[in-house]
Amino acid sequence: MATKHHVVTRVNGEEVEFLCEARHSLLEALRETLGLTGTKEGCLDGNCGACTVTLDGRLMDSCLVLAVEAHGREIQTIEGVASPQGLHPVQQAFLEEAALQCGICTPGFIVSAKALLEREPNPTEERIRWWLAGNLCRCTGYDKIVRAVVDAAARMAEVKG
Amino acid sequence: MANKVLVRQEFKVVGTRPIRHDGTDKVTGRALYGGDFSLPGMLYGKVLRSPHAHARILSIDTSAAEALPGVRGVVTAKDLPRPEEGIADVGEGAVNLRFLSDNILASNKALYKGHAVAAVAAVDAHTAEAALALIKVDYQVLPAVVNVREAMKEGAPILHESLRTDAQGQKGTTPTNIASRIQFAKGTLEQGFAQADVVVEREFETATVHQGYIEPHNATGLWSSDGQVTIWCSTQGAFTVRDLVSQILRYPVSKIKVVPMEIGGGFGGKTVVYLEPLAALLSRKTGKPVKLVMTRTEVFEGTGPTPAASMKVKMGATREGKLTAAEASFAFEAGAYPGSAVGAGCMCAFAPYDIEHGKIDGYDVVVNKPKAAAYRAPGATQTGFAVESVVDELAEKLGLDPIAFRMKNSAREGTRRIDGPIFGVIGALDCLEAARASDHWSSRLEGPNRGRGVASGFWFNIGLQSSCTISVNADGTVNLVEGSADIGGTRASIAMQAAEVLCLRAEEVKPTVADTDSIGYTQVTGGSRTTFATGWAAYEAAHDVLRQMKERVAKIWEANPADVTYEEGVFGVKGDPKMQMAFRELAGKLNHTGGPIVGRATVDPKGQGGAFATHIADVEVDPETGKVKVLRYTTVQDAGKAVHPSYVEGQMQGGAVQGIGWALNEEYFMTPGGTMANTSFLDYRMPTTLDLPMIETVIVEVANPGHPFGVRGVGEVPIVPPPAALANAIRRAVGVRMTRLPMSPGAILKEMGTV
Amino acid sequence: MAIVYIPALMRGLTGGAEKVTVPGSSLRQVIHNLEAVYPGMQARLLQGDDLSPALSVAVDGEVVRLGLLAPVGEQSEVHFLPAMSGG
Incomplete structure (x- = not known):
């Protein structure tokens, strides 16, 4: 008796197939099955945002999505943010603004911040704080994270400019 | 904002802001944390935890769990060595070892809800979890005590029949929950209070809170057939894990290797072990590597929170604003086993002030909650909240400016603390002056229900042992190996100190955090010690490299090593300006002129120098909901010398925000039976981006004479002032004096008489 | 002294x-001499041949790292304090 489901999906632009049980979360499939451990596990109940990915362009806590739901969808994880040409401006800004300490929440913040800036290239501080409220960071007090997002917006505007 | 600089030394690398060496891995998701680690054929472990806060374990039947397909092994306390066996010292040492061991797997009693009683290894985590439900534990439920005041009363349920109060070396005679009692006394208290024109006395309470690191505890263990044990985990101290696992399993340290993975926050909570011995035991039982990762609920229920406290503070001052006497009693919840940070809390309480007459009593009390662990400046935040609230009330009663009042009484070099020792060079007064001079303090705060508060704080910092080696590469860069877990940028702050000595750029020093087989003994990343002590080891190792490089130059030039100089990255010889060789050039010649050069150093320094901070908070209280909005927040702190100012600011901001969470929201909601009712981040609400303004920072640099670059630890003290700064701001905003943490909306409405 | x-x-x-x-x-000599004048002191400060793990000792304001071997100067101040750990 087959106990696993066959899932065909796209992860960071590439077609991926995997088997999973019905009870497996997308987070579990990414980390355990596909070895994409950049997406972090912090709480497994959708409250910390460390496992943030995009599913068809929409931000999700991947611990709250079943792996089978990824079938036929498009997933973006932290591993797909940088390109062979280099880091994404959000990543560069996080480095230069010292917007990370332990770094466990960082992939989730970067995926969230990138999604924000793709929608709204020039957000206010208030808007950034609203958008990132689903991502918990216990180290930084958020100050440098908010600054990094402002800085990344400026970098991206320059590139476009 | 302009930082106050009192450091005289000139630096090239120290004080700059290079990109951290491990940064790229951490922004791309490539950095491997403990939870990201796996091995071929690995099993997954899960832990069965007590559903009762206090219960005798009558029997454990694991047979049904073991029979479940996919289950490979189950362990209980029976699989742990009996702590009494084979130990020469059957006194205190054996008792402490029993406590240590029982907290990993309960033997005869479960002492808190969430106490581990068994662990299962299976082919996957879901099977392991299913197996937990099949373990039958027969409990005899006992009455629980989950509050420090209740636990101290006559007739309270007793956690440990054998526990006797230790009063500074003298043992009590009857069973008790008061594990220890300490006292500090200086001068004559009655005389001090007799001199006072104003006396304020208040009682305070703080709730149990958690360190709240985002990464749950994890451990992967491999017990090889040759008896070698390897443990991969996220910890603040790989050597500490090695030592503790060795003690708990009574297994030689030489056969245990701990590989520190990246660590997702610790704040003191990852200085102890929970899963590591279980991973090793389960691996021994199954012959396979076994990985365990806690759920968030397990982290809340089974790992070290910080003690709740019940406190009384009384202080007196003259009409002119001179503090004359201070008296305090602090009772801390240790959790299920003795060992809260009440001692440090007592010693930090009045440290910001010069007070002639003082007495402090401390009580370490066991209750049916998880055993408390260190949390950033352990003990100082609780006692600081109480003392700084009373100091503020005194200033208010005397009609004095709160900063001016603190400055008038500030501790300074030569001040004798109530616990006895005399302060060396400290920045207490400098922080207050910088706070007074800050843009924030001179700004106007207007509008209804708004108020500004200020508070100071102190933390000792610690030194402890660190090791470092530096090897020279042929291209003129160096590789630096150290043993301090990097939780917040210390690879950079350590490498920068070596770079400073070697006249290299920060990027030319490549730091690696090594496992316990690959570097000399190094104690925890904690106590704000890493940049201070491991940085010092790097400084010494770099000097060792230079000494050997000078010898090599002398050999090549046939000169006297004592005449060789090194300036601006170039070796030379005294009296002969034509002789010059760059560091890089010499590095390229090493292999042909006598072989590679490796510098090494171990340090065990004292002189870490204490850290002071002063914070300013503006709040607005919503009189209808009781919610406190933080409008503006400034942290002022003495860093000695800020090696990497961005990460110093980061510590100040992050510490302040943890303190804000502790002050306003965070709390273990305990049912009377001892169950934590809010075991998720939804209900245990830590500050989010939306709850905060930008956190302004003013770095004060009063060079620490105990470190070659003047460095002081910076990590911990910023958590100390926020609760009192906010309580003092709330007092000015709406007129109520909050004496219990957290100052949640409900608590504020109650105090305001609205509900 | x-x-x-x-x-x-x-x-x-x-x-x-x-x-x-x-x-x-x-420090060893100081505790030994303390015991000679004030019997009972040693039992409160030591555990076996070592300083009690509950204690740390400050000499001239600095917590010493050498245990009982810590040097004590002619004019030194010695304080027995609770052992501390950090976060």
């Missing part, structure tokens, strides 16, 4: 004195 500050709850052994002076050029 070193000035030894007596922990508050041990002052019963020194007749209430907050500080006493005893000779000794190492």
